[in-house]
Amino acid sequence: MPKPQTGTLTQSPKAVRFWSWIAGAFLIIVLDQITKIYFEGNLQYGERWHVLPFFDFTLLYNPGAAFSFLADSQGWQRWFFTAIALGATGLIVYLLRRSPTQTLFCASLMCILGGAVGNVIDRVQHGHVIDFLLFYWNNWYFPAFNVADIAITCGAILLVLDELLRMRRHKRKPEEPA
Structure with a gap:
């Protein structure tokens, strides 16, 4: 029986899913930076x-x-928040690689990853984050934000939703005998 070739272009479905999540985060970063x-x-x-x-x-x-x-x-906060975001990036990539088939969980991580890296680029390049979206009503103003902030917020919401659904599934599961 012939040995499988190493270095072929075939990848496992998990690897394809992982790289799809990374590509989604990259698209968020590109959209954020372009805007x-x-x-x-x-x-x-x-x-x-x-x-x-x-x-x-x-x-x-x-x-x-x-x-x-x-x-x-x-000014120290620039590097503090950069370090936090880089640490979070490492953790998120690890979690995406570990469980790329958990769709809602990975979608949330993809959004957070794209947003965090988008804002880190600003911090490293400019020393601040660029914001351009401003919502207000009369004399009340919501703090200005950007595409990266939207992605992080959506990711956080999806992460909470994923956890609530996981807890609900766990609660419905019949108790196993001891």
């Missing part, structure tokens, strides 16, 4: 383009984290 480049090239800092009575495009920089957490610090 940031566009708005940074077409708006001045603080300028706003009115789109709807409750939504504007704007150009703002966030040296902190979500909701400008630690934005007023002396």
Whole structure:
């Protein structure tokens, strides 16, 4: 019987699924970076383009984290948040490789991975994250955000949903005798 060739182009279904999740994260990163480049090239800092009575495009920089957490610090937060995101990236890639067939779980990780890397690129390249989406109502403003933030938020929601569904499946499973 002939030996299987090494280095052939055939991959296991798990490997294909893993690389599909990585490709999805890469698409999020590309979309995030393209939109940031566009708005940074077409708006001045603080300028706003009115789109709807409750939504504007704007150009703002966030040296902190979500909701400008630690934005007023002396600059150390840039590397702190970069290190956290890189650590999370390593963990997410490990989890995607370990269980690429868990669709909802991996979709959530893909979104978080794409968003985290998109914002890390900004932190390393600019020292801050570029935000351009601004929702408001009268005098109330939601903090400006970007595509990476949307991906991270969607990923977090999907992760919670996946866990709730997992707990529900586990609860429905009949107890095994001891």
